[in-house]
Structures are given as C-alpha cells and as structure tokens.
Amino acid sequence: MPPAGMLFSYLQIPMIILVPMISAFIFGPGILSIGVPLVVIGLIIYKGVATPRSSLIVPTTWHGDRTGNSVNLSFDDGPDPDRTPRILEILREHGAHATFFVIGRHAIKHPELIRKMLEDGHEVANHSMDHPRTLNFAFHGRMLDQVSRGAETVMEMTDVEHEPLYRPPVGLRNPTLWRILRQRGCQIVTWSISSRDRHINDEQRYIERIIKRVQPGDIVMMHDGSDGPLSGPEITVRALPGLLQRLTGMGLECVTCSQLLGIRSADH
Ligand SMILES: [Zn+2]
CATH class of the missing domain: 1.10.286 (GTP Cyclohydrolase I; Chain A, domain 1)
Incomplete structure (x- = not known):
C-alpha cells in the first residue's frame, strides 16, 4: 500500500x-x-x-451476476436469541438461503444458532468481533484485531479453513482495511439495497421499497441483531414472509452471498 x-x-x-x-x-x-x-x-x-456501492477508494463488492436469477438476503449484527431463530424458520419455510454477517462476540454466545444456520445451508460471514462503529477511523492495530478475531471466530465455529466474507461495521471502508483484508485473502462485501429496517416500520412500505428496486444480482442488507442491548428490528421478521413470496413471484431465487458471487459453493 x-x-x-x-x-x-x-x-x-x-x-x-x-x-x-x-x-x-x-x-x-x-x-x-x-x-x-x-x-x-x-x-x-x-x-x-x-457509500456502499462504490469502489472509488477501496475495491468493494456490492452485487453479483446481473444476468442470472439470484439475489442474496444478508442479515447483519446477529445472531440474536429472539429474531434469528424466527428468521431461520421463515427462510426454511420458503426454501430460501441467506448470509448472516455475524458479530463475533454475539456468535460466541449463541453457538446453537450458528449450528442451525449451517444445518439449513446458510452462510456465516464476518462483521467484525465487536462492531465498533468508529472502526474506520481507528489505527491499523485495532482494525486488524477486529477483523482477525471476527474471522477466526467464524472459521472456528463453522469449521472451515477459508476466510469468510467481510462486511465492515456501518459499511465504512478505507485503504488500511483493504490492505488488511488483501493480506488475509478476504473480500469486502457491502450491499446494493438497504432495507432501512431501522427506519421503516410499515411492512408494506418495507416490502414495496425493496421490490421496486430489486434486480438479479442484488445484495439486500437487513438486520437480525443489533450491536447494542436491544434486539434487531422486529419489522424484518414481520416483513420477511411477504418479501420472500414477492421475490419468488418475480422468479428470483435467494442464495448465499458466496453463491451469488460464484466464489465457492455453500460448503459451510
Ligand atoms: Zn452492522
């Protein structure tokens, strides 16, 4: 660098x-x-x-193949003991697969939820160890520590040797982060559509907003957990069945982020 x-x-x-x-x-x-x-x-x-959809300063992935018929639903900040099991159940009922960008310290507290994600064919990815919102302005050592411990937690809990995908807290990136991830052989993934689930409270509005924008290759960012003491937004659980129904109706299949990006098969 x-x-x-x-x-x-x-x-x-x-x-x-x-x-x-x-x-x-x-x-x-x-x-x-x-x-x-x-x-x-x-x-x-x-x-x-x-901006999540920009590689101006740091090479960033925010969507997959636009010519296929797949999209990715990604859930951040979990696992959460209340929201995550309900989300997993809804995904299972609809035969949908997703990616969970977990916070390392939450994952350690809920190994049973990580196991369930894997059993159901979902992908577990790294969203840092503690989700410090100001991590993008931290020095190299702190950033390296958060990325590495998050990645190693995921690798250990999912029993895989390859580096999980990384989504930085709040989606912020800078060249120091890129250098760290390049050395680890890891890819930065943001999103092409934000569900805005911390701001929207109406199910229909939530669904329509995503459906109006969605196209093949999109990565939709939602939350199953929270980096604070509260659970993730309830609206995501309430709106998910309707959203999955609409996506299926459009002929779109929900796959893991790695599958969407053609990085590797969902082997964990
Ligand atoms: Zn987050």
Missing part, C-alpha cells in the same frame, strides 16, 4: 479541515479557495468511504 493510502486512512476527518486551510494559505482566503476543496474532499470521502 502506498504511503498516500495510509495517510488517507488516518486523515479522513482532518483532511476536511487541513486541505481548505492549505488552499486558503496558498490562494488567499475566499469562497473558492476554501469552499471548492471542502466540497471535493467531502465528496471523495462520502463517495469512497461511506
């Missing part, structure tokens, strides 16, 4: 202040010398770091 990449990782926020200041110093204070660099840096950070 070139030093510029490392510099970018650690200067994401200071850059918003530093670049306009340097520009003002060189060109003199004024709306153009301060405002233009501010907007440009802001856009680069927003587009490259915070």
